[in-house]
Amino acid sequence: MRRAGLKPRAQSFISKADAQRWIRQTEQELDRTALACDPTQLENTTVADLIVRYRREVTPSKRGAASEDKRLEVFLRYQWAKLPLSKATPQVFSRHRDIRAQEVSPGTIIREMGLLRAVFETARREWDIPLPENPLAKVKKPRAPQGRQRRLNGEELEWVLEAAQDTRNDWLIPCILLAVDTGMRRGELLNIRVRDLNLADALLTIPETKTGYARCIPLTERAVTLLRKRISAGSRPDDLLFPVTPNAFRLAWEHCKKRAARLHPDIKSLRFHDLRHEAISRFFEFGLSVPEVATISGHRDLRMLFRYTHLKPEDIRTKLQTATNRREAA
Structure with missing residues (x-):
């Protein structure tokens, strides 16, 4: 059974009576769908139209608007962006996924598919675009990288x-040490303002985070000393402690690694974000509980928190042996 703008349906039956009954039921269902769905709108609207509107109305309100805007701009260059919505089937995006698998990592594909799915879902739920279903909903994602x-x-x-x-x-050395002591992300470090500090109580408020929830974290003595040195007598509450652009920070970090790699080649694989992994793992090794570490790191999903936690097996072995010895001695 075929209807314009709708996915074809097919079914096999042993008896003709069952087949006719299914035809009548399916036709009624398609008739109800047709009342709410105008096939001509799907024919006259392209995937690019949805992307452009999403880019204009939704993306600017996001914290990662700049990177998302670039990704949407790339989407517009693909041939499938010119397709009418009536032909934007799951198979179109399955083929796109397979082609991208030869070019980029699985993580990149997962993020791209997630963004495309959000575009179609917004169109269905908020823009009254009569899509019978989200074409990305049935496209299998590649396995997430470890x-x-x-x-x-x-x-x-x-x-x-x-x-x-x-x-x-x-500013590079203080940022490196603060990342190890606090587990803060690069963007969070670069957004620290004088008003966010409570050095008397060794606390730092992070008003803008990746998760969208503000948090207050405790500071080590070294962190307090480093931050105090960034405040001058004429500092104002709105002043940034590290007035550096993300790109300038990235270049400084990369140049620093290159200098270190001349004597220690293994350090080439170190990323600045790995310092956050290091900090969170150290928090657990210091004996902090899961809620305490989550309060500092800002993780609201414990599964993601444990992905950032990489305890050293030798340290666990030492703790296990110590606990066993104490029990035997008792």
């Missing part, structure tokens, strides 16, 4: 700090 387990090894922190001393800026 989370990074990179931590600082041996004297890597000292090597990075030594290389950072050769830079002309005065």
